[in-house]
Amino acid sequence: MQNVMVIGAGRGGQAILHLLKEMESLKVQIVIDKDPNAKGMQLAEKEGIERGTDWKKYLNDSIDIIIDVTGDPTVYTQLEKLKKDYTIIPGSIALIVVQLMKEKEMLIQKLKNKTVRDDLIFNSIHDGMIIVDKNGTITTFNKAAEKITGISTTDAVGKPVQKMIPTSKLIDTLKTRKTEINKELIFPNGKKVITTRIPIIDEKNQCHGAFAVFKDITEVVQLASEITNLKEIQTMLEAIIYSSNDAISVVDENGRGLLINPAYTRLTGLTESDVYGQPATIDISEGESMHYHVLKTKKPVRGVKMKVGPKKREVIVNVAPIIVDNQLKGSVGVIHDMSEIKSLMAELEKAKERIRSLEAKYTFDDIIGHSEEMMIAKEQAKIGAKTPATVLLQGESGTGKELFAHAIHNESDRKYNKFVRVNCAAISDTLLESELFGYEEGAFSGAKRGGKKGFFEEANNGSIFLDEIGEMQLSTQAKLLRVLQEKEIIKVGGTKPIPINVRIIAATNKNLEKEVAKGNFREDLYYRLNRIPIHIPPLRDRKEDLPALCDKIIEKINRDYGRKVKGITKAAIDYLSSYHWPGNVRELENILGRAIIFMEYNESYIDTSHLPRLNDFDQSYPTKENSFHQGKSLPELVEEYEKRVITEILKKHGGNKTRAAEELGVSIRNLYYKLEKYSL
Ligand SMILES: Nc1ncnc2c1ncn2[C@@H]1O[C@H](COP(=O)(O)OP(=O)(O)OP(=O)(O)O)[C@@H](O)[C@H]1O
Numbered sequence: 251m252q253n254v255m256v257i258g259a260g261r262g263g264q265a266i267l268h269l270l271k272e273m274e275s276l277k278v279q280i281v282i283d284k285d286p287n288a289k290g291m292q293l294a295e296k297e298g299i300e301r302g303t304d305w306k307k308y309l310n311d312s313i314d315i316i317i318d319v320t321g322d323p324t325v326y327t328q329l330e331k332l333k334k335d336y337t338i339i340p341g342s343i344a345l346i347v348v349q350l351m352k353e354k355e356m357l358i359q360k361l362k363n364k365t366v367r368d369d370l371i372f373n374s375i376h377d378g379m380i381i382v383d384k385n386g387t388i389t390t391f392n393k394a395a396e397k398i399t400g401i402s403t404t405d406a407v408g409k410p411v412q413k414m415i416p417t418s419k420l421i422d423t424l425k426t427r428k429t430e431i432n433k434e435l436i437f438p439n440g441k442k443v444i445t446t447r448i449p450i451i452d453e454k455n456q457c458h459g460a461f462a463v464f465k466d467i468t469e470v471v472q473l474a475s476e477i478t479n480l481k482e483i484q485t486m487l488e489a490i491i492y493s494s495n496d497a498i499s500v501v502d503e504n505g506r507g508l509l510i511n512p513a514y515t516r517l518t519g520l521t522e523s524d525v526y527g528q529p530a531t532i533d534i535s536e537g538e539s540m541h542y543h544v545l546k547t548k549k550p551v552r553g554v555k556m557k558v559g560p561k562k563r564e565v566i567v568n569v570a571p572i573i574v575d576n577q578l579k580g581s582v583g584v585i586h587d588m589s590e591i592k593s594l595m596a597e598l599e600k601a602k603e604r605i606r607s608l609e610a611k612y613t614f615d616d617i618i619g620h621s622e623e624m625m626i627a628k629e630q631a632k633i634g635a636k637t638p639a640t641v642l643l644q645g646e647s648g649t650g651k652e653l654f655a656h657a658i659h660n661e662s663d664r665k666y667n668k669f670v671r672v673n674c675a676a677i678s679d680t681l682l683e684s685e686l687f688g689y690e691e692g693a694f695s696g697a698k699r700g701g702k703k704g705f706f707e708e709a710n711n712g713s714i715f716l717d718e719i720g721e722m723q724l725s726t727q728a729k730l731l732r733v734l735q736e737k738e739i740i741k742v743g744g745t746k747p748i749p750i751n752v753r754i755i756a757a758t759n760k761n762l763e764k765e766v767a768k769g770n771f772r773e774d775l776y777y778r779l780n781r782i783p784i785h786i787p788p789l790r791d792r793k794e795d796l797p798a799l800c801d802k803i804i805e806k807i808n809r810d811y812g813r814k815v816k817g818i819t820k821a822a823i824d825y826l827s828s829y830h831w832p833g834n835v836r837e838l839e840n841i842l843g844r845a846i847i848f849m850e851y852n853e854s855y856i857d858t859s860h861l862p863r864l865n866d867f868d869q870s871y872p873t874k875e876n877s878f879h880q881g882k883s884l885p886e887l888v889e890e891y892e893k894r895v896i897t898e899i900l901k902k903h904g905g906n907k908t909r910a911a912e913e914l915g916v917s918i919r920n921l922y923y924k925l926e927k928y929s930l
Pocket residue numbers: 616617618619645646647648649650651652653654717759799802835836839904
């Protein structure tokens with residue numbers, strides 16, 4: 251006797267239980283259903299059969315046959331793996347097989363009288379059924395068999411099974427007289443079936459024929475493999491979402507929380523239990539819910555600022571709708587932590603500044619200019635480079651003083667040693683001294699353990715470029731003078747002099763002589779620095795250099811932005827020549843950069859139409875709108891003018907906001923407000 255486990259206690263399960271009740275060779279040992287109150291479960295209880303809700307728990311050696319009446323592809327897939335250890339029978343086949351076995355007597359009679367083909371009841375069965383007589387001639391071929399094999403009943407009946415279905419194994423069943431349950435078979439038309447073959451043998455051991463019952467599993471197999479694929483994709487997606495460092499949140503079509511990842515919890519402080527099933531607004535402390543917005547508009551949003559979680563973290567979110575088969579299923583949001591981005595940006599700026607201060611990139615070949623003034627400046631600088639003397643570069647902002655400093659260092663015999671740039675205006679007066687000369691451990695509160703090297707010590711045997719030297723405080727000037735005279739430094743908080751060998755290149759856009767007269771700059775330091783004075787001419791005095799400068803700058807922008815602009819038209823050069831260039835070459839770089847950004851990718855030459863209206867240019871400027879106000883309102887024109895004035899004054903003071911605010915006659919607070927307003 252064989253023991254049976256029936257999975258599924260719905261209608262199919264009940265039928266199986268009824269049929270098996272009267273069979274001696276099979277005994278139902280356990281019935282399984284997710285629902286412990288299913289009808290079949292109650293029936294099993296009456297019969298004293300064991301019941302369970304999870305079939306996997308009851309797999310053991312005493313079970314021989316598992317009948318699956320769930321119709322669930324997942325169960326089918328899992329049972330497939332157990333084929334080696336158990337006989338697995340899909341429910342509907344089991345029903346027919348059991349029924350036919352019970353009706354064996356009737357079948358034998360009919361086969362003897364060759365009347366089986368008239369029995370129409372087989373046609374109501376959903377599974378394929380073929381009955382052959384002892385010679386292998388088809389006597390019954392039901393409607394389902396017709397559908398599955400693609401062979402019509404009239405064609406099949408009366409023909410040898412081997413001829414009609416060469417892949418059939420019913421002839422073997424007649425020979426071997428063995429029952430085979432649940433075997434896979436492929437019909438000539440490619441349909442995959444699961445089939446059970448049983449010989450029809452009477453008590454005298456005489457074989458009258460055989461029958462096969464089969465179920466089309468092509469779709470189930472396909473479905474099962476799709477489920478496996480889907481499961482793999484789901485696992486992969488989960489792994490991706492969980493490993494992402496960006497916080498991710500997914501909501502359903504009603505805006506209820508569905509999925510979050512650990513990065514989300516780290517950022518917002520909210521866990522799955524706080525979020526799942528809750529409205530999408532649950533994590534927002536400031537701002538509108540972008541999930542709801544996207545669910546309403548069905549359009550993605552990018553770069554929206556808001557604050558999230560109890561910690562009110564500043565974030566930027568991108569949210570996109572999830573649309574499957576044209577149906578909105580929810581939306582997914584990726585949340586970037588702004589505080590992290592901000593601190594990274596600050597780090598990057600610091601690193602860039604540091605790199606810039608530690609390398610001399612340019613040589614005299616990079617300095618474009620064939621005008622007489624420029625040739626003189628370059629000649630002087632080249633001569634100066636070969637001497638150890640201090641060089642003082644004077645010129646307006648943006649004329650190329652830093653470029654000259656790099657070139658001088660690279661032309662000198664110190665070029666293999668360090669070039670250190672110090673912007674004296676960018677470092678506060680209190681810090682400048684310790685930055686220049688370094689400090690000893692414990693020199694002041696907040697001083698690093700072990701002290702710190704100053705820029706002079708770092709630049710030893712190389713060059714130090716003291717940019718904006720005109721901004722240096724008198725007390726620091728005194729210390730610098732000492733370095734120039736004694737060629738040694740004393741660290742802040744120290745007493746021991748350290749000898750140094752550094753070439754000083756200083757630069758300023760101020761008239762130092764006037765600063766000396768006003769008492770802002772030490773006369774003795776001025777003379778020390780002014781050993782080799784070099785005046786760099788402003789761009790307005792050397793407009794003949796414009797074409798060559800433009801070419802060089804376009805080449806650089808092409809490299810930096812991956813563009814292929816070939817040059818600039820003569821008309822555009824003429825236009826640029828009529829401007830007086832208060833911001834010098836830096837301003838030219840900005841204007842060309844902006845022009846290139848706004849050029850179409852198929853345009854090769856910068857023309858006047860790409861250039862902005864240069865501020866002091868007259869009415870002959872060749873634009874479409876020649877009217878003075880260009881259709882703008884008075885407040886717009888006032889704002890435009892205000893923005894221009896602030897830009898100019900700031901440039902004049904090398905970015906020094908305190909001085910700029912002073913000259914503009916506004917408070918520093920007010921200046922900050924306006925800088926933010928105009929995104930300057
Ligand atoms: N003669 C030149 N040839 C090519 N590029 C130049 C020339 N002069 C200046 N530039 C470019 O113009 C920009 C401004 O130059 P630089 O920073 O050297 O000016 P600066 O006089 O030091 O300005 P600031 O006084 O504001 O610090 C740089 O990008 C530089 O490469």
